[in-house]
Amino acid sequence: MASIDIANIHKSYGIMPVLNDIDLNIADGEFVVLVGPSGCGKSTLLRMIAGLEHVTEGEIRIDGRRVNELAPKDRDIAMVFQSYALYPHMSVAGNMRYSLKIRRIAKEKIAELVTAAAAKLGLGPLMERRPKALSGGQRQRVAMGRAIVRQPKAFLFDEPLSNLDARLREQMRAEIKKLHKDLGATSIYVTHDQIEAMTLADRIVAMHGGVIQQVGSPLELYDKPANLFVAGFIGSPGMNFFEGRYDVSGGSASFALDGGIILPLNGTTNLGQGGAGTLGIRPEHVVLGAQGPDALMATVELVEPTGFGIIVHLKLGTVAFKAFTLDRRFLGMQGAIAVSLPEASLHFFDAAGQKV
Ligand SMILES: Nc1ncnc2c1ncn2[C@@H]1O[C@H](COP(=O)(O)OP(=O)(O)O)[C@@H](O)[C@H]1O
Ligand SMILES: [Mg+2]
Numbered sequence: 289m290a291s292i293d294i295a296n297i298h299k300s301y302g303i304m305p306v307l308n309d310i311d312l313n314i315a316d317g318e319f320v321v322l323v324g325p326s327g328c329g330k331s332t333l334l335r336m337i338a339g340l341e342h343v344t345e346g347e348i349r350i351d352g353r354r355v356n357e358l359a360p361k362d363r364d365i366a367m368v369f370q371s372y373a374l375y376p377h378m379s380v381a382g383n384m385r386y387s388l389k390i391r392r393i394a395k396e397k398i399a400e401l402v403t404a405a406a407a408k409l410g411l412g413p414l415m416e417r418r419p420k421a422l423s424g425g426q427r428q429r430v431a432m433g434r435a436i437v438r439q440p441k442a443f444l445f446d447e448p449l450s451n452l453d454a455r456l457r458e459q460m461r462a463e464i465k466k467l468h469k470d471l472g473a474t475s476i477y478v479t480h481d482q483i484e485a486m487t488l489a490d491r492i493v494a495m496h497g498g499v500i501q502q503v504g505s506p507l508e509l510y511d512k513p514a515n516l517f518v519a520g521f522i523g524s525p526g527m528n529f530f531e532g533r534y535d536v537s538g539g540s541a542s543f544a545l546d547g548g549i550i551l552p553l554n555g556t557t558n559l560g561q562g563g564a565g566t567l568g569i570r571p572e573h574v575v576l577g578a579q580g581p582d583a584l585m586a587t588v589e590l591v592e593p594t595g596f597g598i599i600v601h602l603k604l605g606t607v608a609f610k611a612f613t614l615d616r617r618f619l620g621m622q623g624a625i626a627v628s629l630p631e632a633s634l635h636f637f638d639a640a641g642q643k644v
Contacts, residue, residue, distance in 0.1 A: 289473050290351040290364075290441035291316045292337060297346035299332055299498075306332055307498045310346070319468050319475045323485035324495035324521070330478040333495075334444050337476065338367050350441060366435035370447040372427045374419040374434075381406075381415040384433045398437075405436040408467065425456045432467070442474040449484065461487060482522050486510070494518045516641035519568050525599055527635070528574070528609035530567045534559035534636075543567055547605035549584065551629060557636045558644035565644065568635035574611035576600065576618055578628035586627045593619060602627065 292314040299307035307329045314320050322330045335341040337348055339360035348355050355363055374383050381402060388398045406412050409429045419427055428448060435443055445464075449457045465488055468475055479485055485492050486506040494501045494509060494517070502514040513519035519527045532545040534557055541553040551567070559565045578584075589608070590601035598618055600611040602625070611627065638644050 289316050291349075292442060292474060292476070293347075293349040293352075294333075294337070295347045295349070297333070297336065297343060297348070299329070299336065299341070299344045305498060310500060312493060312500065312503065314474060314476065317472045317474055319465075319477065319488060319490045320493060321477045321479060321485040321489035321491075322493045322495060323479055323482060324501075326480055328495045329498040330480075330495060331446055334367075334446055334476060334478050338365055338444055339363050340367075364441045365444060366438050366440040366442075367444040367446065368428075368431050368435050368448045370450045372419070372431045372451075374427060374430055376419050379416050379418060380411060380422070380430050380433075383419070383430055384411075384437050387434065387438055401437045401439070402433075405433045408436065408470070409433050409463075424452050425460060428452065428460060429463075432464075436467075436471070440473070442476065445475065445477040447479055448477075450479075450481075457484075464488065482524065486522070492522075494521060496521075512643070513568075513635065514643050516566060516568075516637050519635060519637070519643075523570060525571045525610050525612060527568045527570050530569075530604075530607055530609070532565070532567060534561070534563045534565060536561050545604065545607060547607050549605050549607075551584070552582065553631060555631060559636060559638060564639045566637040566641070567629075568637065569609075569629050569633055571599065571610040571612035573630060573633035574602075574609070575628045575630060576611050576613055576615070576621075576625060578626045580628070582628045582630075583626040584628065585624050587624055588621050591619060591621055 294310055294312040297307055297310040310333060322333060324330055332341060336343050339358060343356050350363060384402045384405060385398055388401065406415060409432060411429055411433055414422065414426060449460050452460060461484060477488060489506055491503060492506055492509050493503050496517045502509055502518045509518055509522050513522060530545045532543050535542050535544055541556055543551045543553060545551060584604060586602040586604050588600060589603055592599040597612055597614045600618060602609055602611060636644050
């Protein structure tokens, strides 16, 4: 097992920069998830750690040792891809044995490692099958088995579950988490799926446009998003945003939403007087059927039952937003409804989109 340090990494393809000033220290045994939209540079970063991609600028260290110039095979890292990349002409056992055989490990030791990994992954009865006779989930398990037998210093996963259907993805996600608990190996996991990131990670690294936006525990990113990108990316249905202007004139604070609605505030924000900004609130924090002085009248546009809960599409003046509730009394809702946006649940962002 190993720590992985990424220091001031820049990466360009030709003149096109794809990663900018990436700085990240991953502790021994940690499970770190790189999450962000397609094209933000996640795979490129992972491939640089694996040694499959040249580092334009900066340094990568594994267990304190610079590896920039080290060949992939000498880095002692195992990578699991979305495409499985199994050898089609080899059995499951053959696929799992292969990397050990070329390392000239003793036969008995190979048998021991392969049997142990197969047992962990429930592959025992499938050992003589070829990949084409396996389901997608089973193939993904073989790909993981092949990584595990090598007892690498670290595991790198690049969207390993993206080819599986939703139910299987849910199941494999839990298996990967159990496996990590069991093996305790340093893992870096790339995904565009914020639910995978939230459920798997010790720490999430949210990326956008080749730049790290925020690093923190899943609940830190959920509760205290550092900017508009993270606020909008983490959580489903996504956070509501209202643009407007902060007003502290006349002894009381308020936020004037674009469209003329005034939201009175008791506390203060770091937006200066008259400062333009964005107010965010998660759908599950919008109170439906609010009473009292802070109630605002909203119109109901659409009601979406998900089974688990209800997503209500609303409008405050001309501004659309959503509420999420578990209360089925709101299923038949139409017309106007009083809502409140509790102050403790509000997030404020400045004109540059940074949390204030
Ligand atoms: N070999 C390459 N040559 C040129 N551009 C590339 C190459 N590989 C990736 N890119 C570009 O780099 C950016 C980041 O890609 P990638 O790391 O694959 O993103 P992600 O994995 O987050 O979807 C994208 O704009 C992509 O088009
Ligand atoms: Mg990718």
